Amino acid sequence: MDEANYVQSIVESIVHRMRDQKVKGDVADYIPELAHINPNQFGLSICLANGCQLSFGDSDVPFSIQSISKVFTLAIALGRFGDAIWQRVGREPSSHVYNSGQELEEKNGHPPNPFVNAGAIVTTDALLVSGTPKETLAEILHFARLAVSDNEIYINSAVAKSEIATGHQNWALAHMLRAKGNLCNDCELVLGTYFHHCAIEMTCEQLALFGRCLARIDTKAIHLSETHTQNLLALMMTCGHYQGSGEFAFQVGIPAKSGVGGGILACVPGRASIAVWSPGLNQHGNSLLGTAALRELSRALNWSAFSSSRPK
Numbered sequence: 001m002d003e004a005n006y007v008q009s010i011v012e013s014i015v016h017r018m019r020d021q022k023v024k025g026d027v028a029d030y031i032p033e034l035a036h037i038n039p040n041q042f043g044l045s046i047c048l049a050n051g052c053q054l055s056f057g058d059s060d061v062p063f064s065i066q067s068i069s070k071v072f073t074l075a076i077a078l079g080r081f082g083d084a085i086w087q088r089v090g091r092e093p094s095s096h097v098y099n100s101g102q103e104l105e106e107k108n109g110h111p112p113n114p115f116v117n118a119g120a121i122v123t124t125d126a127l128l129v130s131g132t133p134k135e136t137l138a139e140i141l142h143f144a145r146l147a148v149s150d151n152e153i154y155i156n157s158a159v160a161k162s163e164i165a166t167g168h169q170n171w172a173l174a175h176m177l178r179a180k181g182n183l184c185n186d187c188e189l190v191l192g193t194y195f196h197h198c199a200i201e202m203t204c205e206q207l208a209l210f211g212r213c214l215a216r217i218d219t220k221a222i223h224l225s226e227t228h229t230q231n232l233l234a235l236m237m238t239c240g241h242y243q244g245s246g247e248f249a250f251q252v253g254i255p256a257k258s259g260v261g262g263g264i265l266a267c268v269p270g271r272a273s274i275a276v277w278s279p280g281l282n283q284h285g286n287s288l289l290g291t292a293a294l295r296e297l298s299r300a301l302n303w304s305a306f307s308s309s310r311p312k
C-alpha cells in the first residue's frame with residue numbers, strides 16, 4: 001500500500017471516532033463572535049511530502065485561526081529582524097495562562113515567548129515599525145496567501161471588533177508593555193492589528209498547505225530559512241500549547257500551534273503537515289478533539305519527533 005493510502009485508512013478511522021465523541025470541550029465564548037460556533041464540526045487535512053493532500057470532514061470550512069496567526073507574525077518578524085527580535089521577547093515556555101500579565105510584572109515587561117499574548121503583541125508592535133496597521137495586515141495576509149497559493153484568505157472583521165470591544169485582558173497587557181517600555185506604538189494601533197490578525201479565517205486545507213513551508217516539504221512558496229524554520233518549530237514544540245505544551249509534547253510529540261478558534265497546525269519535519277479543527281477547547285484553551293486526533297495519528301503513524309523508527 002502506498003503512503004497516501006495507508007495514511008488515508010488510518011486517519012479515516014480516527015476522524016470517524018472523533019466525530020462520535022460526546023465530550024467535545026467548550027467553545028471560546030469569551031470572544032462574543034466565537035460563542036455561537038457549532039461545536040459539532042470537525043475537519044482535518046494532511047499534506048504529505050510526496051505532494052498528496054488528504055482531507056476529511058469539515059476541512060473546507062473557514063474558521064478563526066486566532067493564535068495560529070502568531071506563527072505567521074513571528075515568521076515575518078524573524079525574516080525581517082532576525083535575532084534582534086529576541087531582545088524584546090523570550091524563548092521559554094510559561095506556566096501561566098496565555099493572557100497572563102504576571103511574568104510581565106516580574107520580568108519588567110519582557111514576555112516569556114512569542115506565542116503567549118504578551119509576546120505576540122510585542123511581535124505585532126515590531127512589525128508596525130515600518131508600516132501602518134493596514135499595511136501590516138496586508139503583509140500578513142499576503143504572506144499567508146502566498147504560502148498557500150490561494151487568495152481566498154480573509155479577516156473576519158466582526159470577530160476582530162468583538163475582541164477590540166471585550167478583550168480587556170489584552171488591553172491590560174498592552175498598557176503594561178507600553179508602561180515598561182516594550183511597545184513602540186500606541187496600544188490602539190498594536191491591539192487593533194493584533195486582534196485583526198487573530199481574526200484571519202482559514203480552512204484546514206489551507207492551513208495544511210501553509211504548514212508545508214514549516215515542515216519543509218515545500219520550500220518554494222515563501223522564503224523561510226532553515227534556521228528560522230527550526231526556531232519556529234522549536235517554539236511550537238515548547239510553547240505552542242501554552243500550559244498544555246509539555247503534555248502535548250508527551251502525548252503527541254509533534255511541533256504544533258493551537259488557537260482558541262479550535263484549530264491546530266502540526267508539522268512533522270520533512271514528512272507532513274497536518275491541520276485539524278474542532279471548536280471545543282480543553283482547560284488550557286487548546287482543541288480537545290484536535291489534540292486527541294493528533295495523539296492517535298502520531299501514535300499510529302509513528303510521527304512523534306522522538307520516535308526512532310519510521311514506517312515506510
Ligand code: GLN
Nearest residue numbers: 066067098117198259260
Ligand atoms: N485573540 C485571542 C486572544 O488574544 C487569541 C488567544 C488564543 O488563540 N490562544 O485572547
